[in-house]
Amino acid sequence: EVWWRRQYEWLKVRGYLLRPRYALDWVPSWEGSKCRALDCEDGRTLHFGQIMDATRVSDGLYVSLKMVKKSEHPHEVEIGQYFMSEKLSPDPKNYCVPFLDVLSVPDESD
Numbered sequence: 001e002v003w004w005r006r007q008y009e010w011l012k013v014r015g016y017l018l019r020p021r022y023a024l025d026w027v028p029s030w031e032g033s034k035c036r037a038l039d040c041e042d043g044r045t046l047h048f049g050q051i052m053d054a055t056r057v058s059d060g061l062y063v064s065l066k067m068v069k070k071s072e073h074p075h076e077v078e079i080g081q082y083f084m085s086e087k088l089s090p091d092p093k094n095y096c097v098p099f100l101d102v103l104s105v106p107d108e109s110d
Helices: 002-013 076-083
Strands: 051-056 061-066
Touching: none
Parallel strands: none
Antiparallel strands: 051 061
16 A cells, blocks of 8 residues: 555546545544544555556546556556457457556656
8 A cells, every 4th residue: 555655646647546545645534533444434455455446537437556567467568458459449258457548657667
């Protein structure tokens, strides 16, 4: 989750908004209340740290973002883009999740 928090502002500039809990000025909703952290939406942790939900600012579309380490999966982006090609994307047997965008985080080599 720390990695996603570090990318919050950069993703916002790129047009994707993460949940408020990842903003630098976030204050937990349970602070000052009788609620337990696990009972609050912003008190839950990620099950799969490389996948994050977000909202695309331009149209309000809910999207999933995935962090891919090139050193571990050097061809994942290329494979996904191949399945999104004009030839393959309309095929009803193509069950690949659509790639709406591919972002490269500045100052990160992997």
